[in-house]
Amino acid sequence: MMVDMTAVYVLWLREMKRFMRAKSRIVGALAMPLFFLVFLGLGFNRMTVPGMTRDVSYIRFLMPGIIGMGLLFSSTFGGLSVLWDREFGFLKEIMVAPVSHLSIVIGRIAGGTTTGLIQGIMILGISFILGFKILSPAALFLSLIMMVLIATTFLGLGLIFASKLKDMQGFSIIMNFVIFPLFFLSGALYPLENFPFWLKYLSCLDPLTFGVDGLRGLLLGASTYPVVLNFGLMIFFSSVMLFLGAYFFEKSESV
């Protein structure tokens, strides 16, 4: 099976055009993370965060978690957007083209990752306005890579669900029983140190745990697990999810 770079590019381009045109989508993708960041951050700001050094205020602790949250939601939805294409018929136009399914999957992932990254950078930009400072350019660069890994992981997850579901009916179930549990388990909002041990073990199955922790290590200089471990696990998770996403997409029938 060959990867057709033109097909990947044109699918990516389509995603970019759609993203740039949907102003409401950009606002929507930013609004919720921002509300979380501002209200939770300011509301709990005086609290000290267990497991973090004294100089890490809650709003600083929260910021990488909110980037992770934004990526979790937008990427899973990005993967699920195959369902919208199926609903609106456009999936057939894509599927009947003489390009491999792998190219289609890669094109989608590329598009979704780029929009996720744009969103992450915007949240990062806003936190600079709120007074956040980066540790080093290298750390910033690595945190962007971490964002890409988080995005691809959940794009893959979204693709798996999109290939298994036939319409949008399962959407709220996925929202309530997959996305929210992943979000709360990850420690994006609070340190996992407070969890009872069984919840802590459970959180180790959640890729977002390591994604957010890695971002904390890179952006704050403080994390639960070593940054290298976080990277290794995220590379593992994203590869597995991508593989499974592509596999299920390949097997699903398009009409």
Place this chain on the structure above:
Amino acid sequence: MDAIRVENLTRQFNGFTAVDRISFTVQTGELFGLLGPNGAGKTTTINMLATLLKPTSGFAEVGGFDVARHKDAVRRSIGIVFQEPALDTRLTGKENLEFHAMMYGLPREERKKRLTEVLELVELEEKANVLVEKYSGGMKRRLEIARGLIHWPKVLFLDEPTLGLDAQTRRRIWDYIKKLNKDRGVTIILTTHYMEEADYLCDRVAIIDFGKFVALGTPSGLKDVLRGDVVSLELEGETAALLGQLKKLDWVKSIKSHDGLLSLTMEKGERRIPELITAAQKSGVSVACVHLRKPSLEDVFLHFTGRMIRKEQAGQGERLRGGMPGSGRRR
């Protein structure tokens, strides 16, 4: 060379046979129609020929390539306009065409040229940079036809190309289809449940019902089967005696009774109506209404299936619920 060769093509969905061992060939340059009610298996057939569905059994070749084994080669040689719009409404018309041209690997220069050409063909040059969500149904359909042509397909599939369009737009679409086929020599397969569409456009028509071909031929050839005009009588009263009488008349070629209507075929129908009315009166039946029709494909459908295709449309719901397990699936 045949553009399409199909042998015993079959597709089943959860035990329900949507397409049942159909066989046919379509010659290069031909305009071939699949005519039948909704749910007859037309779209399933098209989807198999376009490599979107795997045949359960049987064999099909498009442009000389096996649809099961050489998907990419088949895909490269076909264009398709689906029954429901398959456009990205958030993109402009031109962007939709560009997307397609790039997916099919047209080089940059040729892409530009082709886009202008096909937009001109369907007269959408002025709307090219408008978002598709602002397009009317007819414009969307024309854009899709244009898109299906960009990559010079050898075979163009049109699945219900005028479904849901008003009469005027339908005429225009018909003209495009004719033009494509006659002037440019594109082989076209279209599905429809509109009789007059099949009659007006197609060189040959296959009538399909419950997944099977019931007849295949040129529209005029199929109508010749009926040997004459159709006279329908709406009768009131006991019709058995009249039926017996009519059966004895040698100029009555066939008699079909359905929904209180009597359909008779004969030559020179307009000259026979008075005789028919007299015969009815003699056997104590009153004639409420007489209708003379030169034969249409509708009558051909009636002749082969014993049902009217239009009745089928109305009774669709029941048929889907009763006869198709797992029919919630879209196909």
